[in-house]
Amino acid sequence: MLRVENLSKRFGGVQAIQDCTLQVKEGTITGLIGPNGAxxxxxxxxxxxxxxxxxGRVFFKEEEITGLxxxxxxxxxxxxxxxITREYKEMTVLENLLLIPRDQIGERLWSAWIRNRSMRTQEKKNIEKAMEILRFLEMASKKDMPAKYLPxxxxxxxxxxxxMMVDLDMVLLDEPGSGVPPFLQNKVMGYIRKLSHERGLTLFVVEHDMNVIMNLCTPIIVMTDxxxxxxxxxxxxxxxQRVIQAYLGEPDTQEFEK
Ligand SMILES: Nc1ncnc2c1ncn2[C@@H]1O[C@H](COP(=O)(O)OP(=O)(O)O)[C@@H](O)[C@H]1O
Ligand SMILES: [Mg+2]
Incomplete structure (x- = not known):
């Protein structure tokens, strides 16, 4: 589904990515772990x-997407x-689903979205879809609540x-467990599994919490330097042993050796 070949990225003197090659197979929930700054x-x-x-190069569904x-x-x-940024926290739960936030995908994508999907004429359909998603998330009763009040x-x-409002084939999740209180962890993880099993979405997940990653992901890719x-x-x-070594000195080492 996704193939990264010999990728490198430098920020000034910092080599953030160095000749990195990896693949994510279709239909998997693939994990990505590694020490801070990896x-x-x-x-x-x-x-x-x-x-x-x-x-380096990036391929998605066998087509090159490098630099797009x-x-x-x-x-x-x-x-x-x-x-969800501050601005969107003021909007209701339902409104959050009806808008693909423009600052997050860029002005050009925003206008492309409006034009292509003609959102106004599609509004009724979109509301139906949003409500379906909220029922799926067991959050339908909170549709009119400002997002900032959600746990x-x-x-x-x-x-x-x-x-889920847009038809994607693959989603990259950066730390989906962070800021989630323990009593909701299972619900979030369950939803990620559901997206994978019921929608066939391919997921690539960065997560700090080793319990989460070990329970959710196969395979797991380890990144260092x-x-x-x-x-x-x-x-x-x-x-x-190499993985344990890479984590030595990291606060998570104990967690990892359990
Ligand atoms: N925009 C940026 N400008 C300068 N350095 C950056 C930038 N983003 C990341 N880095 C540096 O690149 C390295 C990798 O960072 P990052 O990708 O955030 O690692 P991780 O997510 O694994 O913790 C770090 O040394 C970080 O300081
Ligand atoms: Mg990070």
């Missing part, structure tokens, strides 16, 4: 067109989630729900 977020940004690479703009990549069915985990669900260190099943990764 380049995971940068990799996501380069894949989805929010950063331009200095070298975020809105062009979005149109091909690949996007990443973003946190952290339900904000996360809403972020994921927004991705801007490149892929190894890849394997949760069991293989957990017992890989």
């Amino acid at each position: 380049g995971k977020t940068t990799l996501f940004n380069v894949i989805t067109g929010f950063n331009k690479p200095n070298a 703009q975020a809105f062009q990549i979005f149109r091909r069915g690949l996007f990443r989630t973003f946190q 952290g985990g339900e904000k996360k669900l809403l972020e994921l729900g927004r991705m 801007g490149t892929k260190l190894t890849e394997g099943t949760p069991k293989e990764i957990r017992s890989d």
Whole structure:
């Protein structure tokens, strides 16, 4: 589904991604882990067109997408989630689903969206679709509530729900568990699984919480110093000495060795 070949990205003197090669298979929930600063977020940004690479190539559904703009990549069915920003917290839950936030996908994509989907004439259909998603998330009763009043985990669900308003083939999730209170963790993880199983969405997930990643993802790709260190099943990764070594000195090491 996704293939990254010899990708590199530099920020001034910092080599954020260094000759990185990896693949994500269709239909998987593939995990991406690695110490802080390993380049995971940068990799996501380069894949989805929010950063331009200095070298290397990216292929999505066998077509090269290297260097395309975020809105062009979005149109091909690949996007990443973003946190709900302050502005959107003021809007209701339902309104959040009806708008693809323009500052997150860029003005050009926004106008392309309006033009292509002719949102005004489609509004009724969109509301139906949004309500269907809210029922799926068990949040229908909160449709008129300003998003800012949702607990952290339900904000996360809403972020994921927004991705369901558009027909994507693959979504990149950067830390879907962060800020989610423990009692909502299972619901968020359950929803991610549902997206994978029922919609056939391919997911590529960066997550700090080892429990989450080990329970949710197969395979898991480990990234260190801007490149892929190894890849394997949760069991293989957990017992890989190189991986444990890479995490030495990281606060998560204890967690990892459990
Ligand atoms: N916009 C940027 N400008 C300068 N340096 C950056 C930028 N984004 C990331 N970096 C640097 O690139 C490296 C990788 O960062 P990042 O991709 O955020 O890692 P991770 O998500 O794995 O923690 C880090 O050294 C970080 O400081
Ligand atoms: Mg990051």
